[in-house]
Amino acid sequence: MTDTLAAVRPIEKRLAAARDAAVRLATVTTAQKDAALEAIALALVERADEILPANELDLANGRENGLSSGLQDRLRLDRARLDQLAAAVREVIALPDPVGEVVRGSALPNGLRIAQTRVPFGVVGAIYEARPNVTIDIAALALKSGNAVVLRGGSAAENTNRVLVELLADALERTGLPGDAVQTVDPFGRDGARRLMTARGFVDVLIPRGSAELIRTVVEESTVPVIETGAGVVHLVLDESADEAMAIEVAVNSKVQRPSVCNALETLLVDARAAERLLPPVLSALREAGVTIHADERARAIFPDAVPVTPEDWGTEHMSLDLSVGVVDDLDSAIGHIRRYSTKHTEAIVTNDLARAERFLAEVDAAVVMVNASTRFTDGGQFGFGAEVGISTQKLHARGPMGLPELTSTKWVVRGTGQIRG
């Protein structure tokens, strides 16, 4: 019956309802938004008996349709994961509300007072795949920052997401906020995604989360503004002056601590003058940690126990315990290599040479550039933002880890006493 009802409400109505709800949400107090979020956190645990059977259905369909075991794992919810989701919602409650913050302001010579003030975007669209936790994460972050959301969670999680969207709308209604602030276009399949990408005047910003393929499609087909959260082909340069112990620790931590995420190391570049000194201990430590070394000829001459690196490897985000390793002539060569293959996510150097450290920080173009630190620190939580919306690899609006303020726009509030322009 829910399906029938869902199909009855056309997509235009859903987009318009989200836009109308956004007007209400823009002016509600932080206390009201936090109360709604608490209701959501409670419902995630209390309504497990509705959520888990729907999730079972999606999992059964996934097995039938040959969904990979990795995607099946992302899709799966259980009571422990629902508890985690509720805890994540409560972390969002604990964050400061960005709405109303005055970013800058002044009194003009004619007495006009101007204040650039944070306001919600309005309607945030999200397109993602087979991850019901994103439904809750994005909705919680968007609501806290005063935004309505329109979700496209993909067919693989359709049943789970339908229950979660109902839960979200119900929690909003019960706490006096508009349930229409959470909409889904899932019943419309691919057409729903397409409409979301072209919903100018209804969707203020669209955030794709998922595979490189998904993100590319959204970037290319959208006429609404997109925040691109991209892949990380992350490099670490070991300078001639690098301390050996630090080089080992930073390389191993960057690669191994969680290899499947975007801030994990993919390519290690070593200055030729330090290659004989550093490559054996660093690569041995990496191999002991389970890493498969894909090395160029110069590196293999020093550390023979490695697979030859291919030209494709340099541009690949392995997301596994595979590492590309190369020897470079100098810092210029290293920066040149990074310019060619970087996805502009995170780039790091281990060095004790001040001039080269500063050159690296100034000349490498990436969301995050680091000296003497693990690349795994590119993270909203580590940066002290609390929950993270994603890591932007574009240069417009937000770059690097995004927190709640990145889900807002600003407006200029001008207060006068009858001023006119001469």
Add this chain to the structure above:
Amino acid sequence: MTDTLAAVRPIEKRLAAARDAAVRLATVTTAQKDAALEAIALALVERADEILPANELDLANGRENGLSSGLQDRLRLDRARLDQLAAAVREVIALPDPVGEVVRGSALPNGLRIAQTRVPFGVVGAIYEARPNVTIDIAALALKSGNAVVLRGGSAAENTNRVLVELLADALERTGLPGDAVQTVDPFGRDGARRLMTARGFVDVLIPRGSAELIRTVVEESTVPVIETGAGVVHLVLDESADEAMAIEVAVNSKVQRPSVCNALETLLVDARAAERLLPPVLSALREAGVTIHADERARAIFPDAVPVTPEDWGTEHMSLDLSVGVVDDLDSAIGHIRRYSTKHTEAIVTNDLARAERFLAEVDAAVVMVNASTRFTDGGQFGFGAEVGISTQKLHARGPMGLPELTSTKWVVRGTGQIRG
């Protein structure tokens, strides 16, 4: 000969050259950039004998091709206008350089120091029509903020722009900066514009300036991020409590001071309870200033000497001495009308009622919202930004008047002493 040379260098090479030049520009000092800008200002005056004949050729072609007299005026350069352009470049020299500004930063508990630092976008693309002054304006603003530019100035100004681009490149070279930092795709016609809109990896942000049609095309066809500088259907609400003298002054100034620009008033809405008191003096003053009143029935019942307003008028940016006038029941009706027809540029109210002033500022969604001030104040110069890149009507990255900082992105600079993630 220049034409032949220009055509010889393919578009890919131009985009790549701009990208390479951007790497250099990102790290040059403010003094170096200011020296190049001074060389540009000097050359605009010294090379008038090259610029003006090229401009004459464009004007002759324009007359032959039936270019409107308005566009011919925008296209025309003379010695006085070249002096003004040089003065505008010197205003950019006087602005603070945004590059290197630390937007925020902190020391993390583990000792890592993080600093979000302003950096140039890299390559700024600009698509505009028949306005050679934009060639100089955009190039100067982009260079001051450390960006390379790729320009598409349109066929109507092709000869003028070719000379201006040569002048810009020459001034850069003579002061030791890469001349490749200024590129044009004009020799490639419409295909050049299309390539610019899809030059992902080469162009970091694209700014369209010109007609609504041009801007819509760029927004719809671009796969590179766009900053939309849009039209202004600007409203002024006269509240029940509005002071009569202030209502007259603000309405007349908003409409008449410069009617052809985006922050000029297009629609006046009057609260029904104040209509009899305010409409006669306000509309009389407007008419005396040469304004044609297009009024709804309720307004014409009070002020009969007006043209009937059409449904299309409410959504029209006249850019002329025409004004749409309507009577609304209350503030809710006024805000409802604005929500329906606003282009989210500038919206204003004249009121002495504190609660309604605050409601207007909070509930109206626009780049600039005003109480008791002329809408003509939405302007980078008036806001104290110095030169203005444009007025953004989108919500991503920049909203409202854009200054030099809006031509920058940020990167996170992380400095450690070997920290790894536990």
